[in-house]
Amino acid sequence: xxxxxxxxxxxxxxxxxxxxxxxxxxxxxYAILLAYSFYSRExxxxxxxxxxxxxxxxxxxxxxxQVFMRTLKIASLVTVGAILLAYPLxxxxxxxxxxxxxxxTIYASVIVPLWVSYLLRSYTWKTILGxxxxxxxxxxxxxxxDQPSDLFLYNQxxxxxxxxxxxxxxxxxxxxxxxxxxxxxxxEASKDLGVGRIRTFLAVTxxxxxxxxxxxxxxxxxxxxxxxxAPFLVGGPDGALLAxxxxxxxxxxxxxxxxxxxxxxxxxxxxxxxxxxxxxxRAGRLDLG
Amino acid sequence: xxxxxxxxxxxxxxxxxxxxxFGSKHASDWTLGxxxxxxxxxxxxxxxxxxxxxxxxxxLTTWPLAGxxxxxxxxxxxxxxxxxxxxxxxxxxxxxxxxxxxxxxxAGIALDRIDFPGKLLFRRLVLLPLVLPGIxxxxxxxxxxxxxxxxxxSLTTVILGHGTALVSVVATQVFARxxxxxxxxxxxxxxxxxxxxxxxxxxTLPNIRSAILGSALLSFTLSFDEIPVTYFLTxxxxxxxxxxxxxxxxxxxxxxxAIGTVIVLASLVLIVLSIWLLSDRGEKSGK
Amino acid sequence: xxNTVELDRVTKTFPGGITAVDDLSLxxxxxxxxxxxxxSGCGKTTTLRMIAGFEEPDRGRVYLxxxxxxxxxxxxxxxxxxxxxxxxxxxxxxxxxxxYGLRVAGTPREEIVKRVDExxxxxxxxxxxxxxxxxxxxxxxxxxxxxxxLIRNPKVLLLDEPxxxxxxxxxxxxxxxxxxxxxxxGITFLLVTHDQKEALILSDRVVVxxxxxxxxxxxxAELYDRPATPYVxxxxxxxxxxxxxxxxxxxxxVEADANGVGILVRTSGAGAxxxxxxxxxxxxxxxxxxxxxxxxxxxxxxxxRIVDHLFQGNLVRLGVDIGQKQPFLVDxxxxxxxxxxxxxxxxxxxxxxxHPSAISLFPDRGGR
Numbered sequence: 001x002x003x004x005x006x007x008x009x010x011x012x013x014x015x016x017x018x019x020x021x022x023x024x025x026x027x028x029x030y031a032i033l034l035a036y037s038f039y040s041r042e043x044x045x046x047x048x049x050x051x052x053x054x055x056x057x058x059x060x061x062x063x064x065x066q067v068f069m070r071t072l073k074i075a076s077l078v079t080v081g082a083i084l085l086a087y088p089l090x091x092x093x094x095x096x097x098x099x100x101x102x103x104x105t106i107y108a109s110v111i112v113p114l115w116v117s118y119l120l121r122s123y124t125w126k127t128i129l130g131x132x133x134x135x136x137x138x139x140x141x142x143x144x145x146d147q148p149s150d151l152f153l154y155n156q157x158x159x160x161x162x163x164x165x166x167x168x169x170x171x172x173x174x175x176x177x178x179x180x181x182x183x184x185x186x187x188e189a190s191k192d193l194g195v196g197r198i199r200t201f202l203a204v205t206x207x208x209x210x211x212x213x214x215x216x217x218x219x220x221x222x223x224x225x226x227x228x229x230a231p232f233l234v235g236g237p238d239g240a241l242l243a244x245x246x247x248x249x250x251x252x253x254x255x256x257x258x259x260x261x262x263x264x265x266x267x268x269x270x271x272x273x274x275x276x277x278x279x280x281x282r283a284g285r286l287d288l289g
Numbered sequence: 290x291x292x293x294x295x296x297x298x299x300x301x302x303x304x305x306x307x308x309x310x311f312g313s314k315h316a317s318d319w320t321l322g323x324x325x326x327x328x329x330x331x332x333x334x335x336x337x338x339x340x341x342x343x344x345x346x347x348x349l350t351t352w353p354l355a356g357x358x359x360x361x362x363x364x365x366x367x368x369x370x371x372x373x374x375x376x377x378x379x380x381x382x383x384x385x386x387x388x389x390x391x392x393x394x395x396a397g398i399a400l401d402r403i404d405f406p407g408k409l410l411f412r413r414l415v416l417l418p419l420v421l422p423g424i425x426x427x428x429x430x431x432x433x434x435x436x437x438x439x440x441x442x443s444l445t446t447v448i449l450g451h452g453t454a455l456v457s458v459v460a461t462q463v464f465a466r467x468x469x470x471x472x473x474x475x476x477x478x479x480x481x482x483x484x485x486x487x488x489x490x491x492x493t494l495p496n497i498r499s500a501i502l503g504s505a506l507l508s509f510t511l512s513f514d515e516i517p518v519t520y521f522l523t524x525x526x527x528x529x530x531x532x533x534x535x536x537x538x539x540x541x542x543x544x545x546x547a548i549g550t551v552i553v554l555a556s557l558v559l560i561v562l563s564i565w566l567l568s569d570r571g572e573k574s575g576k
Numbered sequence: 577x578x579n580t581v582e583l584d585r586v587t588k589t590f591p592g593g594i595t596a597v598d599d600l601s602l603x604x605x606x607x608x609x610x611x612x613x614x615x616s617g618c619g620k621t622t623t624l625r626m627i628a629g630f631e632e633p634d635r636g637r638v639y640l641x642x643x644x645x646x647x648x649x650x651x652x653x654x655x656x657x658x659x660x661x662x663x664x665x666x667x668x669x670x671x672x673x674x675x676y677g678l679r680v681a682g683t684p685r686e687e688i689v690k691r692v693d694e695x696x697x698x699x700x701x702x703x704x705x706x707x708x709x710x711x712x713x714x715x716x717x718x719x720x721x722x723x724x725x726l727i728r729n730p731k732v733l734l735l736d737e738p739x740x741x742x743x744x745x746x747x748x749x750x751x752x753x754x755x756x757x758x759x760x761x762g763i764t765f766l767l768v769t770h771d772q773k774e775a776l777i778l779s780d781r782v783v784v785x786x787x788x789x790x791x792x793x794x795x796x797a798e799l800y801d802r803p804a805t806p807y808v809x810x811x812x813x814x815x816x817x818x819x820x821x822x823x824x825x826x827x828x829x830v831e832a833d834a835n836g837v838g839i840l841v842r843t844s845g846a847g848a849x850x851x852x853x854x855x856x857x858x859x860x861x862x863x864x865x866x867x868x869x870x871x872x873x874x875x876x877x878x879x880x881r882i883v884d885h886l887f888q889g890n891l892v893r894l895g896v897d898i899g900q901k902q903p904f905l906v907d908x909x910x911x912x913x914x915x916x917x918x919x920x921x922x923x924x925x926x927x928x929x930x931h932p933s934a935i936s937l938f939p940d941r942g943g944r
Contacts, residue, residue: 006649010485011403018396018460019411025453026414029429036432085328092325096318106329108564113332115507116556117514119530120549123537124335127342127350127546134338137351168332197315219420226422229516233537243424250428250521260432263425274420473663476630479650480657481677481728491680495667 030267036260046256054261064245064262071242074159075224079217081164086171087213091205093172094179095187107176114169119229125162126233129153154236162230167223171216178212179205211281218277222270242266336553343546350546361547371548374532381448381528382512388452389508393459394501400460401467416461418454423517426454431521442524450522451512458511459504462567466500467493503566510559513552578642579603580764581627581732586636588622588788596622597633598788604732609758609765611775613811614785620768621736623785627766628657628734641731656725660737662717664709670696670720671705677728695723698757715746726761735767739774751777772812776800784808800859806938809857816863816904818856819940822848830937832856835899839876842932853940860893860907862934866927867920875929880904882922892919896928904928 040049058064089110097103113121128134129152136148152158182205190200228243235241242262249259342350346358365371396415399405418426430450434440470493478488516530523531529552533545581604588597597619604610612620625631626638629650638646645653656677664673672679675692683691696702699719709717718738725733735754739747755778758765769775775782776796783793784807792804803809806817820832820839825848830841832854839856848854864872871877883903884895891910895903906928910916920926 011399011405014395015399015403015405018392018399018415018456021392021453021456022396022411022414025430025449026417026426029426029433030417032433032437033425033429085331088321089325089328092321096321108561110329110332112557112560112564113336115510115514115560116336116553117530117549119514119516119533120339120553121335123533123545123549124339126537128335128338130350132349132351134342134350134352137353141352165331165335168328197317222420223422226424226517228424229534232534243422246424246428247520250431256432260428263428267421267425270421471661471663473659473661474665476628476650477657477659477663477665477724478676478680479630480628480655481680481724482651483676483680484651487680491676492665 033260034264036257037264039257039260041255041257054258055265057258058261058265067240067242067245070156070238070240071225074156074163074241075221077160078163078167078224079221081160082167082171082220083175083213083217085164086168086175086216089168090172090175090179094176095184107172110172111169114173118166121166122162122230122233125158125165126153129158129161129234153234154239156236156239158234158236159230159239159241162234163224163227166230167220170220171213174216174219175209175212178209178215182208214277214281218273221273225266225270339546339553340550342543343550345543345546348543350543361543362551365544365547365551368544370527371529371532371544374527374529375548377444377526378513378529381444381451382509384448385451385455385512386505386509388448389456389459390501390505392452393456393504394463394497396456396460397463397467400464415457417457419457419461423454423515424521426450427518427521430518434522442522444524444526444528446522446524447519447528450518451515454515454518455508455511458508459501462500462504462507463497466497470496499566503563506559506563506566510556510563513556579639580606580608580641581766582639582642583623583627584637584639586623586626586633586638588619588626588631588633595788597626599636600788600790601636602783602790602793604764604766606764607762609755609767609778609780611767611769611779611782612785613769613772613775613782615770615811617787618785619788620770620785622788624657624734624736624766624768627732628655629653654730655732655734656728656730657734657736658718658721658725658738660740662709662714662721662741664717664720664724666709669706669708670701670712673709673720674723674727676724681728691727692723695727698726699723714742715750718742718750722757730763732764732766735765737769738767740769740771747774754778776812782812784811803857803936806855806857809936809938814860814905815857816860817902818858818898818900818904820854820856822850822852822854825850829932830854832937834878837878837898839878839930839935840932841935841937843935843937848937848939855938855940857936857938858904858930858934860905861909862930863904863906864929865894865896865906865908865920866929867924871927871929872931875931876935878904878928878930880926880928882920882924882926885919885922887916892916894919896926898928 035048036046037054038050038052040047040051040053058068093103093107093110097106126133130136131148131150131153133153135152136145139145140148186204186208187200190204191197195203225241226243228241228247231239231241231244235244243266246259246262246266249255249262253259338350341354343361344357344359345354346356346360347354400408400412400415405411427450430446430453431442434446434449435442440446474492474496475488478492479485483491514530515528516534519528519531520534527535529548533548536542536545581602583600583602586597586600587595589595600619600623602623612623614620622631626633627640629645629648629652633646636646637644640653640655665676668676671692674695675688678688678691692705693702696705699722701716701719701723704712704716704720709720712720721738738754739750742750751774754765758778765778767775767778776799779796781793782796782799784791784799786807792799792808794802799808799812803812803815806815809815810817818834818839820834822830823833823838824831828842828844830843830848832839832841834856841856864875866877878898880896880898882894883897884893886893886895892908894906894908896906898904908914908919
């Protein structure tokens with residue numbers, strides 16, 4: 001066996017499993033989902049078809065449009081909120097902590113909750129913000145309120161708060177990766193040339209950290225768009241998001257094609273955002289030496 | 290400003306930073322520090338609340354605290370359904386993790402060094418479950434299983450779903466570690482007479498071992514907590530998060546705080562361990 | 577007698593259209609110490625890797641001991657490599673690293689132990705047997721790499737810029753060690769380096785490469801005294817280049833004119849015609865500095881003025897303006913009788929004496 005054939009056999013062995021799996025359990029299901037979005041529903045059956053009715057319904061029906069807008073709004077708020085909270089924290093960790101060990105410890109303690117039960121972390125906000133929850137009872141105990149307030153829970157505020165909370169560690173991780181790559185010598189050089197600290201930040205640090213922000217923001221936005229747990233736990237009557245609607249189509253409404261269509265729309269939007277930020281990130285990628 | 294003045298300013302600044310722990314010379318640095326601390330407090334508030342109230346002798350999560358009790362823990366562990374769900378979760382997570390490793394390691398290797406037709410598509414597909422909301426992946430797989438393959442939903446379908454969703458965790462970590470791996474070592478191994486399989490076993494694998502272990506632990510933890518994909522693929526048997534999810538529909542019971550605390554603490558341990566393994570301790574990268 | 581290594585018209589192109597090695601043929605005899613010398617990108621490393629088996633030539637064949645190994649993978653060839661960045665296995669001890677080649681061959685345990693000890697004794701690292709590579713210095717790591725490669729008794733030892741990561745003093749010491757090792761073992765060494773001093777010190781034969789081709793191959797002395805092209809003259813050691821025009825051609829000498837100064841060059845006049853633009857190259861130590869008059873018989877006399885004085889410790893390099901673009905460099909060895917202070921200062925008018933046989937003549941292809 002010559003070098004080439006031998007190499008090809010080796011490669012085939014390594015690739016066989018993952019490629020087969022990816023095809024069967026990723027490519028095919030997504031393709032089926034796409035196909036389903038074109039099916040029509042003749043209650044109670046679902047009929048294979050190729051029609052755009054589901055998509056038309058999405059774009060024409062006012063309630064879907066509302067839900068869509070609401071989802072975009074929540075996703076945007078969460079993304080911005082997460083960035084605003086994560087950035088100062090990350091900046092502090094990267095640039096203001098001198099000892100690498102302390103820095104890593106603090107960073108780890110911020111990141112670790114990321115993988116701890118999403119459900120539980122969201123659920124605790126329910127216990128905190130509720131009528132008889134920690135926040136209300138604490139405010140009453142402290143004399144700030146006479147009565148428990150309804151304002152904290154079962155509304156969009158609660159959803160945004162919960163989701164922001166979930167995604168802050170994620171943004172920290174993303175921004176950290178970007179900030180860490182910035183050689184301190186660049187910042188020192190800027191200050192050495194007489195540029196003030198704020199302007200150095202705006203002119204040097206911030207632009208160089210944008211790829212990290214974009215990457216984290218894209219994923220935060222996408223995952224928030226597709227979340228149905230937060231609306232379920234802390235959302236109110238006006239809290240139906242895109243994912244909740246999809247859930248309903250596969251639940252009681254029994255309109256699978258419509259649900260598939262909504263899911264496809266969501267998927268396309270998220271993929272577009274990811275591709276766009278990917279490209280922007282690559283375009284702005286500078287050789288930091 | 291002359292070069293001398295600049296030099297002097299810089300040295301003065303430096304010596305001052307050496308004295309303070311944060312290297313801060315300005316009030317704004319302290320403000321930043323306080324803001325950072327506030328965010329960290331915010332991040333840990335719910336976890337602290339969860340733990341505290343799991344021991345609180347009160348049906349409701351109100352302040353001020355009532356007495357200390359093990360009551361909720363006892364309830365939780367006596368709850369048969371909950372325990373079964375816990376067992377199911379462990380079962381699912383174990384097999385799903387094994388699946389992830391068996392598929393993820395070759396996937397990571399393939400991404401690192403093999404150029405094959407469709408590689409770009411493969412790479413995108415593998416990463417997709419990480420960036421797409423779980424609902425999309427869960428839905429797609431559910432339709433395929435029930436309508437196309439005619440299977441009924443069960444723990445097995447859940448396992449398949451988790452395996453698919455989490456394989457990229459292992460693949461990306463293995464890939465990342467391989468990227469840092471000094472390719473010369475494999476050449477040296479071949480140069481010294483080792484055939485490719487020998488090289489993989491004796492040289493490559495030991496150096497990516499901690500990446501495999503770390504990502505396996507991470508996959509386990511994530512599988513344990515998985516909701517969106519599981520939601521659509523669960524049959525009669527519940528995993529723990531599905532059980533909690535359905536319980537929450539009916540209202541909060543403090544037992545959830547108890548079992549939640551156990552899960553959170555166990556997860557923390559596993560994750561810290563996994564991060565430690567995944568962070569490539571310098572000397573192992575082969576220089 | 578078959579050559580130990582033979583490359584027959586080997587070509588290697590990389591994606592992107594870069595031809596790293598271009599129709600190269602090379603023969604190495606048993607026991608020789610051959611160095612491939614050239615700047616980065618000249619193809620020397622690629623050539624070495626093709627002999628080791630890490631790269632496949634697009635065209636041409638590779639022979640080891642007369643056997644065509646072009647299609648053989650590295651683990652089937654009787655050659656071993658010492659890498660530039662050592663490539664030691666970090667998860668194994670020194671002894672395990674060194675014994676690795678024997679382990680994969682299935683050698684019995686006791687024999688491995690014995691031979692590992694031998695190899696470590698050869699490179700003087702027996703006391704570091706059970707240490708991890710991370711605890712070693714650069715030089716020590718390099719010696720482990722050597723032991724690891726030599727333990728398998730290869731026909732050829734390939735060394736890929738093995739000393740370039742070491743600092744100067746250590747590098748000098750290791751060069752001597754390598755030379756001793758070669759003399760002791762008697763096997764063929766094939767070294768790749770961009771350090772011409774290293775090439776001169778270590779090699780029986782030096783092969784100078786540029787852009788994937790061999791420019792000149794010969795003993796260090798041949799290369800130094802009779803460089804084939806200005807490139808070689810400039811790459812090896814230091815050369816002064818004088819632009820001149822040929823005035824007269826004879827069978828054994830050429831007379832050229834450089835800014836009105838007549839210079840005689842002892843060389844075969846073949847290929848040169850009167851009126852040609854040429855480059856004359858002279859080594860700094862081959863020119864003599866005359867302050868008042870007496871030149872050796874038959875030497876060329878070139879007038880000039882000292883413009884640079886560079887004290888280098890054991891010698892002084894003077895720059896003399898002789899009407900060319902660059903000053904002519906003259907190296908004057910200092911000794912007990914001749915100190916820095918006794919040399920003429922910049923500004924002094926001097927004459928340079930250069931013997932006709934100390935000059936190399938090259939056609940001037942412009943823009944050297």
